[in-house]
Amino acid sequence: MATLTHENSQLSLSLSPISLRKANSKKIPNFFFLQVNAEMMMEEKLVISELELGKDLANRLMNNLKHSSSSSSSSSSSDSNKTLISEILRIYQNAIFMLSLNEDKNPLKRRSPDHKDSNFVFKKRKTSSEQQKTEKVKVFVASGQDNGSIDDGHCWRKYGQKEIHGSKNPRAYYRCTHRFTQHCLAVKQVQKSDTDPSVFQVKYVGDHTCNNIASPKATTINFSVSMFGEVNRANVTEHSEDVKPKKPEEVMINLEDLENKKNIFRTFSFPNHEIENTDWKSNIFTVGELSPATSGSRITSEIVSAPASVENAETADSYFSSLENIIDPDWLWSEL
């Protein structure tokens, strides 16, 4: 278990393996994904603390700039400034996102249906049978690719894609590969955010009943960074015997120890590929406590390595740029 500390916030990160279905697939994106805990509520205090942190960082940046103007600027101070700028930008991004979620949740503040940001939220009519199913919503921060073929340790088969009214991006429908062989009824829907092309929203409906058990081989290749205390089934590394060779391209981030850290709703980012090698990241991540299956250097290399084939240029800049937040499926899926 790795622990990261940032300012007055602390997140525990557990690292466990996950798989990629296709090692040679050019469609698999490099991405973080942040598991969304459906029960987590957005609170204004979080936004305020987020903004206060941003203010503090801005002050530090100002001090840095004062020093650099009075003395010869070194590359390290330049990197430090870049880091601060990136952190500030990320904080604003998080704050805006939090506010947008709160706005969606508050019926009194509900947007008009044609509000652009409302596209970010899946809208769906719920049927009685669906309401009985398990629904889990995740937000992914993906990079490089735009097809949303996000891997979560399960084998999925795409069975449909639909243009969604009011959304720029289509929604893809996946079902478990073992649907017919093992009668596994798990289904997921993936939709790219309209507002942030690096973000994929993924909805899981139904639990896997297939015999998807993690293979030891997989544990040496992939990992996840857990930031959630509530272990989501889809988040647990599970591999069937037919899991295909994997590529270490994915880092999964969940909140660990949710109850204890409910008030610590911090996301983090690797703001820019050019400055990913700076010290701030190593300050945030204590990678020395990774699970035996993975190594800290492995994690670092995964984080640092940019996708070799970035097909979607618009997502390249946002590579690891943010980790999105918590969504309550009850409001997320409700009609706006």
Add this chain to the structure above:
DNA sequence: CCCATTTGACCAGA
């Protein structure tokens, strides 16, 4: 040739 993806058609709920 096999299998996953694509995509238009169809169906059901609101």
Add this chain to the structure above:
DNA sequence: TCTGGTCAAATGGG
């Protein structure tokens, strides 16, 4: 009638 979810034939890649 509109919209979202699923089906299934067509297509393409390995």
